[in-house]
Amino acid sequence: MPVIELKIPNLGESITTITFSKWLKPDGSIVEMDEPLCEIETEKANQELSADKAGKLTWVAKEGEDLEIGALFAKIDTDAAGESSGGSSVGSSNSENDKPETASTPAGETESSGSYASGHPSPAAAKILEEGGLNPADVNGTGKDGRITKEDALKAVENKSKSAAPESQPATPPSTAAPKEQPQTRTPEPAVKTLYSRNERRERLSRMRRTIAKRLVSAKNNTAMLTTFNEADMSGILQMREKYQDAFVKKYGIKLGFMSLFAKACAKVLLEMPEVNAYIDGDDIIYHDYADISVAISTPSGLVVPPIRNVESLGFHEVELKIKELAGKARDGKLSLEEMTGGTFTITNGGIFGSLMSTPIINEPQSAILGMHAIKERPVAVNGQVEIRPMMYLALSYDHRIVDGATSVTFLVKVKELLEDPVTLLLDL
Structure with missing residues (x-):
């Protein structure tokens, strides 16, 4: 069938429900196989759920919703995967020397191969490396068969920012003159609001916090x-x-x-x-x-x-x-x-x-x-x-x-x- 259903997987005998924390991909977006779609919260930890197939994503679950194991949370139209691939090919052929072509090339290679070869980034990792201005060839992959994972990409970008930090320091002195005038016009307003504020806010307990509360009360009452x-x-x-x-x-x-x-x-x-x-x-x-x-x-x-x-x-x-x-x-x-x-x-x-x-x-x-x-x-x-x-x-x-x-x-x-x-x-x- 062109449309597949994604359901909350079995996460262990003791876990019967989860909290759907947030979506990582927009509704209606084209996703790749194994690309993280959402984050769920269990009684013990947070966990990402990934796409089983490539295609067009349709949201079913809502953020903050409690779902039982086996509940439907998304659908993927696998026929749309080919349309995405064709669209990127047309875009790249129109301008051979443009930068967007280099960004679409790894995705094309991933789709044609059907699996991740050594040194190839996952879709999420590829996006992070692209935004961080890093070449996948300079990153060591720790995933299966040398695949560059999201964590590898984040670590590489972090290391790059650390090494670049000393170079950015000389640029700070010229900007010191501008902020001096800001306190004169902005200081009075926040002072009045924050000193005498009586605002309240309500937020729902996380599933982990709810579990901790239940276990602590249980220990006090049952032992x-x-x-x-x-x-x-x-x-x-x-x-x-x-x-x-x-x-x-x-x-x-x-x-x-x-x-x-x-x-x-x-x-x-x-x-x-x-x-x-x-x-x-x-x-x-x-x-x-x-x-x-x-x-x-x-x-x-x-x-x-x-x-x-x-x-x-x-x-x-x-x-x-x-x-x-x-x-x-x-x-x-x-x-x-x-x-x-x-x-x-x-x-x-x-x-x-x-x-x-x-x-x-x-x-x-x-x-x-x-x-x-x-x-x-x-x-x-x-x-x-x-x-x-x-x-x-x-x-x-x-x-x-x-x-x-x-x-x-x-x-x-x-x-x-x-x-x-x-x-x-x-x-x-």
Whole structure:
């Protein structure tokens, strides 16, 4: 059939509805195969949907609309693909030396070949490269068979702008004279409006924010949550990082952070105390002989907690590299559903925002979560003497239905001891 229907694909067992965020292509436009058409929002991440065939796009879904899996969101008239190809050929033959011809040539090659050869950009990438004044031959493709993806094109344009930034600086001095007169005429108006403004605005919660809200309320209502506290002297870790940081970076290409040390310490104790690494499923308890530690990452859309799998079997550098990878994907909205699923324990670091102490909420169905906080120098008693030490408060929130008070305290003390003497962690003592 010349007209094909595009429907919301199956995105995982737990996802039954999505929010149609926005269209990336205009209604009635000619699109290429695999060209991104729209962006949808699930409970866990944002995702782009692409065209199955080339042709004329007809919108069906509306932006902001909630749709069920399998719902129709667009139609494509495949007969219109040939008309677009013919139109571009006529345009290019009229003026052989014009610039529009060079822009249409890659599209013509893509249509005739039916697939993307090595070094060829996708339609979206081709447009970005054209607007950025870049030649596809100068860009390394990371897609299938060397195809230049949209991300490759964006990165290339960004690198070009960075390298060109110093050249644009000398052009700024001549323009400094013009803005001087503007404050004299424009300053009074905004001052009156903003100082005494009582405006309000209403916007709909994003699907991710709605999901976060439901999960947090569920954790408070459906678990017997309690928090126990302790504090750790971070002197040993700080000294170790200062001494070996350069060698670590030289060998592995990444810095030794705090999160990998906390993750490894927790993984070790989790396997020793399986109750903290388990969760309740109905009338059963599910135990795990592995430690998949979820790491809380703040993004513009909300908090996500992708797990690092089998932390007990990873080296410190492998944990750091995985954290960097997941954090980058999370902030770019490119985490897959698989990367968002699972986890037996969670670590959240409020210290990077300056938090001194908190009571983190359990990430259901898990039974416990560790909260890290800011490192502050405080006077402490050491062997009868008052010394200034870099201290961090630790908070362990746990589900009292499965984790007893003594178990939670013992768990946190063991983690504290490993952090205060990191050599025992390295030697697996």
